[in-house]
Amino acid sequence: MPSRRAKRIALKALRLAISYIVLIVMAAWSVLPLYYIIMTSFSNVGTLVSLTISALIPKHITLEAYRELLTGRFIPTIKVPNFPLWVLHSIELAGATALFSVALAMLAGYALSRLDMPAKKSLATFVYIITFLPVTATTVPLYLLFARFHLLNYAGLVLAYTPGTAVFAAFLAKLSIDAIPPDYEEAAMIDGLSRFGAFVRIVFRMALPVVALTALLGFLGAYMDYATAYAFIGSNSNAWTAMLGLWYLAGLYNYASAPAYNIFAAGAVLMGIPLMALFLVSQRMMTRAYSSLAGIK
Amino acid sequence: MPRLSPKVEGFLYFLPLVVAVLFLFLYPVLYAVYISFTNMNLLHIFNYRLVGLLQYELMLRQGYLASLLINEVAWTLGSLIPMMALGFALALILNQRDLYGRSLFYALLILPWAFPGFISLLVWSGMWTDPYGFMNRYLLPFLHLPHVDLVHSVWGAWTGLIVTNLWLSFPYYMTVFYSGLQSIPSELYELADVDGAGALAKFARITLPSLKKTIAFVFITSFVFTWNNFYPIYVLTGGGPGIPSKPIASTETFIVYAYQEAFSYNNYAFAAALSIVSTAITMVLAVIVLKFTGILEGLV
Amino acid sequence: MEYVKLVDVWKTYRTKAGSVTPLRGVNFSVDKGELVVVLGPSGEGKTTLLRIIAGLLRQDRGHVYLRGELVDDVPPKDRNVAMVFQSYAIYPFMTVYDNIAFPLKLQHRPKQEIDAKVREVAKMLRIDDILYKKPGQLSGGQRQRVAIAKALVKGADIILMDEPMANLDAQVRVFAREELKQLHRDLGTTIIYVTHDQVEALSLATKLAILHDGIIQDYGDPVEVYRRPRNSWVASFTGNPPMNLFEARVQGGYVVAKQGNLKVEVPEAYSKLVSEGMEVVAGFRPEDARVGQGQLSGKVTMVERVGAYTVIHVEVGGLSLRLLYPSMAPISRGDVVSFEVPSSALSLFDSKTGLNLLRRP
Numbered sequence: 001m002p003s004r005r006a007k008r009i010a011l012k013a014l015r016l017a018i019s020y021i022v023l024i025v026m027a028a029w030s031v032l033p034l035y036y037i038i039m040t041s042f043s044n045v046g047t048l049v050s051l052t053i054s055a056l057i058p059k060h061i062t063l064e065a066y067r068e069l070l071t072g073r074f075i076p077t078i079k080v081p082n083f084p085l086w087v088l089h090s091i092e093l094a095g096a097t098a099l100f101s102v103a104l105a106m107l108a109g110y111a112l113s114r115l116d117m118p119a120k121k122s123l124a125t126f127v128y129i130i131t132f133l134p135v136t137a138t139t140v141p142l143y144l145l146f147a148r149f150h151l152l153n154y155a156g157l158v159l160a161y162t163p164g165t166a167v168f169a170a171f172l173a174k175l176s177i178d179a180i181p182p183d184y185e186e187a188a189m190i191d192g193l194s195r196f197g198a199f200v201r202i203v204f205r206m207a208l209p210v211v212a213l214t215a216l217l218g219f220l221g222a223y224m225d226y227a228t229a230y231a232f233i234g235s236n237s238n239a240w241t242a243m244l245g246l247w248y249l250a251g252l253y254n255y256a257s258a259p260a261y262n263i264f265a266a267g268a269v270l271m272g273i274p275l276m277a278l279f280l281v282s283q284r285m286m287t288r289a290y291s292s293l294a295g296i297k
Numbered sequence: 298m299p300r301l302s303p304k305v306e307g308f309l310y311f312l313p314l315v316v317a318v319l320f321l322f323l324y325p326v327l328y329a330v331y332i333s334f335t336n337m338n339l340l341h342i343f344n345y346r347l348v349g350l351l352q353y354e355l356m357l358r359q360g361y362l363a364s365l366l367i368n369e370v371a372w373t374l375g376s377l378i379p380m381m382a383l384g385f386a387l388a389l390i391l392n393q394r395d396l397y398g399r400s401l402f403y404a405l406l407i408l409p410w411a412f413p414g415f416i417s418l419l420v421w422s423g424m425w426t427d428p429y430g431f432m433n434r435y436l437l438p439f440l441h442l443p444h445v446d447l448v449h450s451v452w453g454a455w456t457g458l459i460v461t462n463l464w465l466s467f468p469y470y471m472t473v474f475y476s477g478l479q480s481i482p483s484e485l486y487e488l489a490d491v492d493g494a495g496a497l498a499k500f501a502r503i504t505l506p507s508l509k510k511t512i513a514f515v516f517i518t519s520f521v522f523t524w525n526n527f528y529p530i531y532v533l534t535g536g537g538p539g540i541p542s543k544p545i546a547s548t549e550t551f552i553v554y555a556y557q558e559a560f561s562y563n564n565y566a567f568a569a570a571l572s573i574v575s576t577a578i579t580m581v582l583a584v585i586v587l588k589f590t591g592i593l594e595g596l597v
Numbered sequence: 598m599e600y601v602k603l604v605d606v607w608k609t610y611r612t613k614a615g616s617v618t619p620l621r622g623v624n625f626s627v628d629k630g631e632l633v634v635v636l637g638p639s640g641e642g643k644t645t646l647l648r649i650i651a652g653l654l655r656q657d658r659g660h661v662y663l664r665g666e667l668v669d670d671v672p673p674k675d676r677n678v679a680m681v682f683q684s685y686a687i688y689p690f691m692t693v694y695d696n697i698a699f700p701l702k703l704q705h706r707p708k709q710e711i712d713a714k715v716r717e718v719a720k721m722l723r724i725d726d727i728l729y730k731k732p733g734q735l736s737g738g739q740r741q742r743v744a745i746a747k748a749l750v751k752g753a754d755i756i757l758m759d760e761p762m763a764n765l766d767a768q769v770r771v772f773a774r775e776e777l778k779q780l781h782r783d784l785g786t787t788i789i790y791v792t793h794d795q796v797e798a799l800s801l802a803t804k805l806a807i808l809h810d811g812i813i814q815d816y817g818d819p820v821e822v823y824r825r826p827r828n829s830w831v832a833s834f835t836g837n838p839p840m841n842l843f844e845a846r847v848q849g850g851y852v853v854a855k856q857g858n859l860k861v862e863v864p865e866a867y868s869k870l871v872s873e874g875m876e877v878v879a880g881f882r883p884e885d886a887r888v889g890q891g892q893l894s895g896k897v898t899m900v901e902r903v904g905a906y907t908v909i910h911v912e913v914g915g916l917s918l919r920l921l922y923p924s925m926a927p928i929s930r931g932d933v934v935s936f937e938v939p940s941s942a943l944s945l946f947d948s949k950t951g952l953n954l955l956r957r958p
Binding site for chain 2 (some may be wrong): 008012015016019022026029030031033034036037039048049051053104105107108110111112114120123127129130138139140141142144147148159160162163166167170199219221224226227230231234243245246247250251252263264268271272273274279280291
Binding site for chain 1 (some may be wrong): 648649652653672673674678679680682683684686687688690691699700703704747751
């Protein structure tokens with residue numbers, strides 16, 4: 001009957017129309033702040049006051065903000081361009097965290113997988129439960145403790161960042177190493193390596209995906225932290241990380257002395273886009289790791 | 298080097314992680330417990346002494362504990378419900394078979410979550426500024442909505458927080474629910490079609506029950522995460538606008554308030570006490586999560 | 598000289614189900630230059646034994662001696678043994694060349710020496726044309742030869758092999774076996790080879806050891822072990838089809854089956870070892886009985902045509918025996934055949950302990 005069919009078509013059209021409207025609105029809202037900040041970074045907007053709607057329409061694209069970001073000395077006491085220095089610090093910190101996370105996670109994962117340990121299950125449970133506290137929850141206690149041990153510096157930060165990633169990665173490593181037949185290590189031990197040598201030269205190589213994932217997670221976790229970094233080294237602008245630098249550039253540290261807003265925008269874009277890319281890569285790696293492990297189990 | 302028995306060897310490999318965890322999780326917490334029983338602050342930074350339960354009494358008597366708890370629940374539930382609802386709705390929309398441009402929409406919708414949250418918050422902080430920020434200057438008036446003042450208005454602060462957190466997190470829920478929806482075998486729906494079920498019936502009888510486990514899992518894990526979510530509140534409102542001895546008047550949660558007490562006001566002992574209470578609550582929640590999800594079984 | 602020696606070796610595993618003790622007091626020694634095959638049912642400790650010799654596992658009790666020296670506390674890398682694993686364990690991320698060169702690289706030998714040795718071994722095993730391929734690109738037979746090359750390149754004079762032919766196709770296996778035998782003859786290395794395949798064991802071994810129930814049940818020249826098994830278990834395990842075993846009593850110079858009409862003269866070798874009325878377990882191999890002639894007769898209950906030969910199951914008054922029948926000759930269920938068992942084919946075992954009454958040393 002035509003009316004029923006017409007009714008069905010009308011319903012379908014309505015459904016799709018609503019769907020598209022919702023999607024378009026949501027997509028626009030999702031993109032809004034990012035578009036906003038990217039456009040600002042290519043403009044010459046100095047403060048929020050002067051950020052008018054016209055600034056968001058790309059009439060004059062200028063790289064001035066980026067230039068200033070990379071060469072500026074906003075804090076005069078720092079002799080070199082500030083922002084690159086802060087980024088360098090972040091990279092150092094994140095890199096060290098990545099390294100330590102890999103070492104701890106692989107060692108623990110190997111032990112859980114291959115070696116006979118006393119009270120293995122209870123120890124593992126204990127470790128897993130303990131790290132349910134997010135890093136920010138332990139920041140205050142950690143600060144108090146590290147203050148006593150003179151660890152309120154980069155070394156302390158690396159120590160603070162590492163276990164969070166390492167514990168999670170250790171279990172992933174265990175599952176991954178479970179899937180590698182022990183024959184290879186045994187052959188290596190006959191070939192002339194000690195067990196530790198076989199672990200480093202053979203197992204690492206064969207568990208490369210997990211190693212890479214752990215390194216990436218450790219790197220990202222450390223790089224993107226603000227809270228712990230501010231607590232530990234916030235007072236020393238010479239030692240700031242990129243995130244602390246961005247906080248400063250956003251004017252939240254000290255509104256009066258904040259530099260131009262487009263410089264902040266440039267910083268946000270310069271840091272945000274690569275970090276976003278790395279984050280998406282890590283997510284891809286994780287789903288791949290889970291699906292390959294689920295396949296085996 | 299003498300041959301190590303496999304037991305000792307295994308222990309040695311596991312040791313670094315155990316040491317790290319003990320030193321960096323357990324010990325600090327114990328140390329914080331100790332400090333919470335002292336009066337360490339700006340005045341007594343080196344010459345502090347034990348004062349027993351003073352800090353905890355302060356927390357209770359002055360109303361901090363109660364209002365912080367209320368704030369936490371408001372914050373957590375107030376965030377989670379919109380996020381999960383929106384995420385679920387979007388997942389349903391994306392799941393429609395006759396939808397064009399799904400990949401494009403998905404790619405755009407996932408941006409808020411993919412972009413580093415801390416940086417997004419810095420950007421949003423600028424956008425919410427009243428009256429010059431983008432939101433209060435252009436968007437809200439355009440939509441005929443009232444101003445949102447994160448700094449001076451309680452209503453404004455909570456709204457700004459919830460809306461921003463919604464922006465940050467909805468993609469995660471969208472993704473989880475979307476893959477959940479995708480994994481429902483289409484035969485179930487086809488069978489329902491044959492039986493003459495309408496859209497609403499299919500949703501209630503097939504979709505929801507299939508996703509029950511996912512929804513519950515996501516809710517519980519997200520609850521714990523949001524409870525301890527530091528950055529949105531810290532960056533956007535700094536815990537304001539009011540003081541945390543009155544519920545809802547401020548936007549303080551345990552984790553933000555403890556941080557501020559420690560690093561802005563140097564009330565280390567009080568901050569420690571707050572941390573301990575917060576940690577205890579989190580542990581309880583964590584145990585519930587563990588028990589519920591049974592994650593541990595598959596791991597050791 | 599006792600090149601490899603195990604004294605009273607015990608090993609117990611704790612599994613989720615309980616504890617398992619595959620080795621209970623293994624005493625075992627191998628002379629230099631022998632190719633000793635350790636044969637036994639699957640899952641009964643052969644691999645464990647090999648791993649203990651290699652040092653990958655530590656025994657719970659007992660001692661291991663290599664080249665006359667106690668090596669209990671010596672790690673695998675210092676024992677100067679080579680091993681070929683059932684899975685070959687060739688590193689998938691290295692080329693064949695690098696795989697073979699690896700043990701030498703670890704010893705920090707000069708580059709030319711490594712190159713010369715690798716090529717020498719590769720040539721010996723005819724894999725010099727695939728040196729730069731990755732393991733993923735090789736066939737099973739090629740991979741096995743790479744594994745053997747790795748073992749040889751070290752120049753170790755003791756090589757352990759854990760069922761290296763198990764993953765090869767049947768035809769490839771025959772060739773591989775012959776090659777291994779030739780290799781052993783050329784190089785004179787001491788090889789300890791573990792398998793559950795009898796045919797392989799009998800064809801390869803210069804000495805055969807049977808591992809079962811945690812101990813070495815029998816050890817010696819393969820033909821001897823086959824013809825004069827040390828106990829009834831070994832007798833029934835070796836041979837395909839297995840030896841016919843039955844309970845009997847010695848009566849008037851004959852071995853008379855307790856059940857069924859089977860009567861064979863007491864063999865010359867045993868005549869002084871048995872007494873009238875003695876109870877024994879007697880056995881003879883199917884291939885030793887002569888079918889088509891003789892006093893004994895039985896009814897055919899089953900015919901198995903294997904191709905090269907036929908196995909017939911024959912019932913002799915309540916006793917079921919297996920005999921061999923000429924390949925394509927007509928025979929079917931229900932037929933009655935006559936056969937005889939020459940007394941020289943008979944083995945007699947103690948009815949309580951199962952030990953062969955001849956009790957070979």
